[in-house]
Amino acid sequence: MDSLTKKIREIASNILKEGKVEMVIGFTQGTIPMTSKPYMARTPEQTENFIWDRHCTLNLANYITGRKEKIGIIAKGCDSRNIVNHIVENKISRDQLYIIGVPCTGMADKHNPDELRDNCATCTHRNPVIFDIMAAEPVEEQKLDDPFADVKAIEAMDKDAKWGHFQDLLSNCVRCYACRNACPLCYCPTCFVDESAPQWVGKGQNKTDIQTFHFLRAFHCAGRCTDCGACEAACPMDIHVRAFTRKLNKDALDLFGWEAGLDMTKRPPLDTFNPDDPNDFIK
Amino acid sequence: MKVIKIDKTEWTGGIDKSRAKYLLFGPVKDKDVQNNERYIFKQLSADQFPDMEASDTVLSPKGTVFPQTEKMLQVSLDPSVPDHHIMKRVDTDYSPRAVIGIRPFDAKALTLVNLNFDTKDYRDPYWCDAYQATTFVGLAVNKPSQFDFSTSMGSSPFGEEGLDVLLVDNGSEFLAKVITDKGQSFLDAAGFNKSADESSAQKIEELKAAAEKAVAAKVGTDNLTKRTILELHEAPFWNDIAFAYINCGTCTFVCPTCWCFDIQDETKGKSSTRFRNWDSCMFPLFTLHGSGHNPRGEKVQRVRQRFMHKLKYFLDKYDKGTMCVGCGRCVQSCPVNIDIREVCNIMNNYEPKK
């Protein structure tokens, strides 16, 4: 067992013993090879079940939304940014959390375990931005020449090719909502697709309805998404749903100089108004 | 027992011949826009053949009989039209079709779903008409995948329940075991009529024994009938099982025995269609009352419902075994690795405190 797993178990066990938290959320070994499973330990003995490896691909911030207990949580870079987001959006308060920071060198791709996941290849926040204790020494952050090269490639397509690309991208979607439910940002008590009065989106396999779901969800995540990749890790049909959120992340950076989850004192740009906000769409 | 021998060199010719009488469905390789390759079950176009080397599909072939979105009734809302506001059944093509390459556990799953849609009180015409129009030409699984646990759930890589023909891959040939008259009709239409010699039956048994032995995962179900529904329902382990769970519908959509559906009306202009979609007991909306009351509003209640339905309610109601055929798709696709094999063992080993 590697030293990181050992350290995580040790820290988790200590904070439970010391009564600092009532539960610790992390990962345990999955029942099939190369998978992990989100796990909650309530006793020091149960912390022996925690693991940390290259298959810890979901975002644990998803499990703290609206909880009332004192919670220990194991957070890699992107997860920690979502925790900041949760704090800003009042989904949890800072003093409820004991954050065990884990510097991350990237998670394995679901189908090619020797390769890095797509979002990890362009990650610039490998080290947790908020923590109470670090389980290991920080790692070097990646320096990327063109982090949004993939988005620019799509932006460069002509109108018809782009639309065709989006149609193909979403053609296999079965509306299981795994992407939405794995995402820590999607915590609306009633999602817009489940509203009936008025009904915004049809529930069938109509192409327009499927596209509406994905586009609108991306917009609801605009300025808040940390590109953690949980949506793609969860999707059973391997759909590249991040194509839309990445574009909006790029827009947030270009238009507002904004990256989500880095500052506990600032609200995301679509939440606030500033007279200097770009407004060249008003013609 | 009649066994037909089909040389693999004659296979595509026979399939082509069968197109005259049957709409064909089968697994084909699909490459998506990311270059991910996978196999999917779909209606075959005139130049497509079922891929008999296909690995398991993510979605089960239940969609060939039970489409994810299916129109049921249509109506005109235009008051100037006679018969306005009076609903009529939509026209659907139920001409004979054949699903080729379906796994035995998927065919057995359809026989279980049939219990729901064809009862002594009501018959669902959409599902039943499609099911009865379909001939199932199954492919035995010589090498079960790591997710297959069909032998624990009343099925087998070489099972025959729900199939009209069972094809066994024997290297350079298929040995086709004829199970029903419908199966015979298909083989006639394809021109597959060479009888196999006596050794073929023996060969099939050998391959079957090897395949069943190769099913690695074993799951216990023998105690499930001994517990009452309330004992299992009130058991303390559900909260632990439910922690990781995220309320998505993945397992129910990939599962060959899940049949729950939603009914929706959609209107465009002056014409309206009533259709049904696959629905999932994992969604909170599934049981939400108009008043706002939700009997299964908490996620642990929904997780418990799924496993109780599959492994207990169905078992008690129909006495035909559990509502799981051991295909393992849910285990493979679940984003948070909730494993029905693990849950079934927990339920099976549960001893209520007296």
Next chain:
Amino acid sequence: MENPYMPYPVRIDDIEIATEDKSLKTFKFVFLNKEDEEKFAHKAGQFAELSIPGQGEIPIGIASSPTEKGFVKFTVFKTGVVTSYLHNMKVGDIMGIRGPLGNWYPWDKLEGKNVVIIGGGFAFTTLRASIVYMLDPANRSKFGKIDVVYGARSPGMLLYRDELYEWEKRDDINMHITVDSTNDPSWKYNVGFVPTVVGQKAPKADPDTFAIVCGPPIMIKFTQPALESLGYGQNQIIMSLENRMKCGIGMCGRCNIGKELVCKDGPVFTLEELNKTPREY
């Protein structure tokens, strides 16, 4: 077999505002085809799916008795998409009804017995069907004593008020009408919650008396102990449940309580049967 998803076409023949706050309306439907009415032939306790093309369907208890010919009546509470649309419809509009669905109150078992009917709020619909059925001259002699406890928040919220007051005057039925509270000095009947009035006025249990209970979950929760302290056994208490439904014919799978489907194995269950199921209703 017929297509069970196909509604019988009906026309709205009459609309009555049933409660003073207008949240409930009673609809009278006439079948467009006479033979559909014969096929419909329901029993008191059953429900039907009211089907509005373009909007959806709602499962509603049948308020009219099988002894009332030529029409069917439903009382509908306005709460969502379909019910709101229905409330805005007019006499003469065409829509559909699928049914009758579900099981019914156990009329065979109740012959020769005394019946205590307990209802609250707007769950009184199938109970009205039951009372009209039992009071019909062809049926009255089949039953022993009939007691009814029915309450609502205020006098204006009682359903079928005129009929209630008429029944109160009869001597072949004992009516105990109650309201939670009222400022009306001319109110002649009881004041108090239904479970309390049950405790005070309902007959004590004996092997020949059965109670039929239908109401909101909170009323049922407190009525059950009241009946139990009067000595009613679990198989003498008959309840009618509700749940979210779509197909109404036991196929879409959503209305289950344990292995029972409320639309097909219910909605009528004895308390004994319910105690064997998980409390997911």
